[in-house]
Amino acid sequence: MKKVIAIFFILLSAQSWAQILQPAKWSLEVSNPDAKTGEEVDLIFNVKIDKDWYLYSTDFDPDLGPMVTEFEFIPHESYAIVDSLAPVGAKKKYDELWEGEYTYFREKGKFVARVKILSENPEIKGSYAYQVCTDVDGKCIPFDDEFSFGELLGAKAAATKPAPAEEKSEVKESESKETKEGVLNQRGVNDPYSLWAFMIAAFLAGIAAIFTPCVFPMIPMTVSFFTGKKKGLGVLYGLSIIIIYTLIGSLLAPFMGPETANELATNWIPNVIFFAVFVIFALSFLGLFEITLPSKFVNNVDKQADKGGFIGVFFMAFTLVLVSFSCTGPLVGTILVESAGGLILKPILGMFAFSMAFALPFTVFALFPSLMNNMPKSGGWLNSVKVVLGFLELAFAFKFLSIADQAYHWNLLDREIYLAIWIVIFTLMGFYLLGKIELPHDSKTEKTSVGGLMLAIITFSFVVYLIPGMFGAPLKALSGYLPPQTTLDFDLTSSRGAGANAESTICEAPKYADFLHLPHGIQGYFDYEQALACAKEQNKPLFIDFTGHGCVNCREMEARVWSDPQVLKRLKEDFVVVALYVDDKTELAESQWFKSAYDGKMKKSIGKQNADFQITRFNNNAQPYYVILDTNGELIPPIKAYDLEIANFVAFLDEAKAEFKKRQ
Incomplete structure (x- = not known):
């Protein structure tokens, strides 16, 4: 009887986590459904957000951390974009974890783009990706879907996928006016x-x-x-x-x-x-x-x-x-x-x-x-001003080359190379201000002015600030100008606390380790099949971390819970760890694509395949989400999500380890 009761509560606990959440429901509308060729029309994306949830907007630094909402229109000769899509009435908040300001919506949100109709029956289609989070239990969920305005132009306005029938938008004339004014205001004073x-x-x-x-x-x-x-x-x-x-x-x-x-x-x-x-x-x-x-x-x-x-x-x-x-x-x-x-x-x-x-x-x-x-x-001194401006122009030039380098993985400007260039440029600028370097149009000077000395002090202080960045210092004040820290070849901060037994969790070189990483020196995997094979080889339970690049609460768990010595020791020594990023955009070879049994869509990228695995296997789509499996791939209850209590996370790991030993 006790076993029956225990099994009942285990199933009940698992079921409480096993749910596909849809906290944001979208609907589409147009400002003028009867717009004719040559006229302009507003395309309006409305989103209704469940209580205690919030949705990230489109207008903040995508490198900050949280996942920025993105819309992509498929180009077509039947329309032309006049004003790019902009959020209306997004709120702003400073986040201490990310050390930056982001924008978001609660309860309801609105995004508007203006297009010009170039022919009858315009084909306006595209896709959007977004993330919703809640502070109640720390869940963050990324979503993506497609949209089409074809039925709304020249036909009766109606909500389109993915909004259910009862969510059809009914916007009054006053609300439409408010929308247009809000868009104008947003575009005129955006950030x-x-x-x-x-x-x-x-x-x-x-x-x-x-x-x-x-x-x-x-x-x-x-x-x-x-x-x-x-x-x-x-x-x-x-x-x-x-x-x-x-x-x-x-x-x-x-x-x-x-x-x-x-x-x-x-x-x-x-x-x-x-x-x-x-x-x-x-x-x-x-x-x-x-x-x-x-x-x-x-x-x-x-x-x-x-x-x-x-x-x-x-x-x-x-x-x-x-x-x-x-x-x-x-x-x-x-x-x-x-x-x-x-x-x-x-x-x-x-x-x-x-x-x-x-x-x-x-x-x-x-x-x-x-x-x-x-x-x-x-x-x-006039030419000196000009030369100093030249040094600054040269330094900022590498910002643009770095953008192209990161986007196309040329690996020309890794973080330490970028910093080395800046250190050399500003060091030379400091010596120039002290009169130690002469350039073609300079006048000879015998003394250094007080102003030049003060500027040299500021310049050399900046150089001293840059130097620790060569070895892993985050240099947060320059985060918007520097390549990602993961491009460092030698990072003392990441190797700190790696632990003597860290290598024991690795059976073979992990796939995707060149661009995906685990925190705190944890050695693990980024592919489920590879990680499960290693767990079998080492006879250890498999710790799965469903995470995302833009998951705020995932980073908070790693910073505040995983970093604790008790937790870190267990993760490194007692488990094989695999981090499955559900929002990674890396597209796989066509031979690795598969059609989802859940939504019938082709899953082509690492993120979409991991997200589909979480949904189909565990009936859940929220992050952070932690599950532990035995060497046969069977679930070891309980399941853990966002929880900043270190003692609770330690108990979660210990309980799973004890159950794993029983199954042996």
């Missing part, structure tokens, strides 16, 4: 903090441009022209400079908008081009050559400036822009490159902020000529 930071950086670039040898000497020459004339002409001169640069941003804005983001994220060509452009700019600033415009063009513009009046003032400003191009061109180009893939307004606002700073001294000195007496004299 305002980063936009403001970009404008501040552009403003500082404008100030830096003033202190270059092409611009600084022109201030007294230009302002003297306005002395004794109407002050309004001096103000008009400054406004003309702002208008010219802002027009440059406006002309390029359509080519630098959100659609460019996909290319920058996935294609090596623009990133390599940007890398080359930055290197050319850097070499120009360092004095190898000058980037100049055709003299005939500049002279023709200069002739227009001689006509006087408002038109003459405008062309004087235009002449200044052209003459100073060899110094300002690289800075302007940098701003435009950095604005690529952002908002449509980003290049316009960047040029406006740059020109505001650039025009400031010309306007102020034209209004108050007496201030010229307090202005520092031209000299070799």
Whole structure:
């Protein structure tokens, strides 16, 4: 009787974990179901989220950690994307574990894209992938599905897969208006903090441009022209400079908008081009050559400036822009490159902020000529500013090459190589600031200025900060610019605490170990069949960790529970460990594909196959999810999920180990 009761409770416990959860239910709608050819229409993705669950949005750094929601439209000649998909009303939160800010939705969410209809019966299809999590028991679940707006355009609006019939969207006119306003607001002020930071950086670039040898000497020459004339002409001169640069941003804005983001994220060509452009700019600033415009063009513009009046003032400003191009061109180009893939307004606002700073001294000195007496004299220090900018341009050039390198696995810029390049660049910059290095256009100096000394101290301090990164220090302040830490060939932090018995859990070289990893020096596998074979060989229970790259609570379990010496010792010595990533995008050879018995879809990637295994074998789709099997692949209850109590996890491992011994 006791055995019957025990079996009953084991089955009841297993059943409590065995459930396929669907916390997010999606529905589709369009702003104008009767849209005709040539008209624009909003495609609206609505999602209803269960209580105590939240869904990650699309607009935060994908390298932060959590899985960013992604939408992919299949290109078709029947439509064209006007405004890329954007979230409406997403909330923001700072996460201490990931040390960054992410965006998310609770209860309900909304994403909107605008397209132009190019033909009748447009074929608008695609797919989306997302992750939902709950703080109640720590589950995180990745999902993916397909969408089609074919039935919604030119037909009655109805919710489409995967939303059930009762979830059909009924949006009132006021809600539709709210949606459009929300999208406009979201696109206009998407991540305002980063936009403001970009404008501040552009403003500082404008100030830096003033202190270059092409611009600084022109201030007294230009302002003297306005002395004794109407002050309004001096103000008009400054406004003309702002208008010219802002027009440059406006002309390029359509080519630098959100659609460019996909290319920058996935294609090596623009990133390599940007890398080359930055290197050319850097070499120009360092004095190898000058980037100049055709003299005939500049002279023709200069002739227009001689006509006087408002038109003459405008062309004087235009002449200044052209003459100073060899110094300002690289800075302007940098701003435009950095604005690529952002908002449509980003290049316009960047040029406006740059020109505001650039025009400031010309306007102020034209209004108050007496201030010229307090202005520092031209000299070799102007070229020093230009050279320092060259060092910075060269360092940031490798950011773009690194993006292409990671996306296509060229393995040219592993983390230690990237850091070594930066360490050398900034070390040379520090010596230059101390006057130990002379470049082609430098003036000889016998003494180091106080300002140069302070900048050298800052530069060398930064170099000292970088050096530990060569051996595994995380350098969290630079995480957005550096290659992943897993690309390090020599990482002291990962080898720390590996344990003497760590190698005993390995029977053969693990598959996928070149890009998948276990924490805390744990040696294990990333393929179920390989791990089970090793468990049989070593006669140990098999510990399965259903995890994901974007699973926040998985990382928290590893950081706060797995790192405990009691837990770590057991995982290394008593079990064969396999980590099955359910969201890994690596596509396998066609011979390894299979059709799922669960949803009838072809499973082509490592992540989709692992997710299907979790669902079909354990009737569960949440992470983190920990199960332990015997050497025959049979489940050893209980099952464990998110639980930060170390004692509970130790008891879970010990109970499974004891049951495994009984079965022997």
